[in-house]
Amino acid sequence: MNLRVEQINKAFGKNDVLKDVSFGIQKGEILSLTGESGCGKSTLLRIISGLEFPDSGNILLEGEDITHWKPEKRQFGFVFQNLSLFPHLDVKENIFYALKKKDQTSSKLNELLEMTGLQGLHKRFPHQLSGGQQQRVALARALAINPRLLILDEPFSSLDELLKTKIREEIFDLLRKLEITTILVSHQASDAFLIADRLVVMRNGEIQQEGTPSDVYMNPVSPYVSEFFGASVIIKGRNTEKDTVRTSFGELNFKSDRSDDIQLFMRPENILISNENDYNLSGTVIRKEFKGPHDVLRIGNESTDEFISLETERCPVGEGQTIYLKVPEDQIQVFK
Template structure:
């Protein structure tokens, strides 16, 4: 059975800190929604309000139309997986998975069979008799996931469950979580500050900032059509380029005239937000830009370009690496698509790339 979860004007304040400021969000039955945002944006508080570990100051949490705001945590039909594995060190994997069933006084044979079934489901059929210290971090988190599923909850809550794992294990386990969620059809809320995680596995992504919902939509929509400059900046990488806006709803930047996505700004001088993949480069001896750094990323290369007006990031296919090494002169073109603009800041910081191997 899957359930519909609703946050209705949810507010939670800790001293002078507003953790949730009128959160309204509906999660449909069987949907996988990622709550994404920086530390302190309210995403974990929202999750804890569903679990019953946190009580909002106002507003309500509804499951299938029923207000559960005042229902004790142990009476809510929700399974939660934490960032820390939270396994009992004195119990083996099977007994950890079956712990909730034991509390409910389920017969030994039944709970043992259920635990073995779930360990099979999460890919650990041969690890039932191992204790937590005999398991890797990824294996421990799989046991924690199986334990959350043992009580057959209507809602699965995941609070940054992958952040303590190394990169390769994190990718494998997030794909496993998505597979399980699809197989079981369980309504899932996944909290993360990692945009790649959110975009890769969620049906919809809800971006939070200072306790408010900035945007909610399918991953492609949030990435390609950010509703606000904050979403554009937080989800993915953005270039900030100086442009001149016109009353006709266009902006001129780097010699290109592009349509503005949204209303025209009051001031003609604006910051134009452009994704690196929307910057196209071609080697040319008389090009207006120079490649400062070429960072190889496998299927793509991220270029840091020096232009007369500052620096720009561009993403190009990986096979272009050889002819776009540092020092290469290039011409720059922008993909003709609507762009988001923001009020011009006094100082525009240079774009920053993630560490990578330079070509």
């Protein structure tokens, strides 16, 4: 199964929701559409599933244009954000809702119940199930049609953190076992990192970056992407003629192809700290917060109002004291 999304545009009134969106997904791949709320993810999913039509652009399935096919013809399984279970139907009836009578066999039901960990619950109604069990029913219903593509729209948003972790791992294991081609929509980086083979990061209806989770995390193309996928440190800098970058925290021996004012991006875990004057950047610990296994530092300096926040393991430097920092050159990225 090969799906191509090509130059999709969609507007509601004067609001351009999707702008020239293009990407592909291969058989067995798990792709995550991610980005902040309102960036166009759910609208794009509705277009892929046939619940909406684009103003322009095409959806291609195995090279065939399915842009205007009805949802049932596409044979895509869909797990909605609110699950959309029917309260007056029991588990069995919910799972079999989209199947023809001849396909509603006992063996099919048992297979789906075992696959999703719902054995013995087929006669219960949604209100008699836990949040995690309801999630499994919605997944079993989507799998019942033997979908060409499985679409998960914010599937974990209604679960508490502990349950979400458990259900997420179960779904990940199941998708891997069944090798189901899947599109996951989530605004949580942790969901995308655990489940996805590849990420498509969206903002304001446009694709910002596409790549593997590790590549997007380590090599973001913009401050937005860097901050969306975890804690980041961005320091303002200015190139000098000596292949160094001057910042308000000191100078870095770092050569950048970009001129004048730049922004230096780095992940906190790559920053080394010391209470001795053996690193080239320094600042004052304005605030130090205890966060269980980590300390969170707010570091500033006297010359400007610029500061950085840094999560680190136990820090030997207290509030009001000077802290020294070092970042390996190969762990620094430059943004204009």
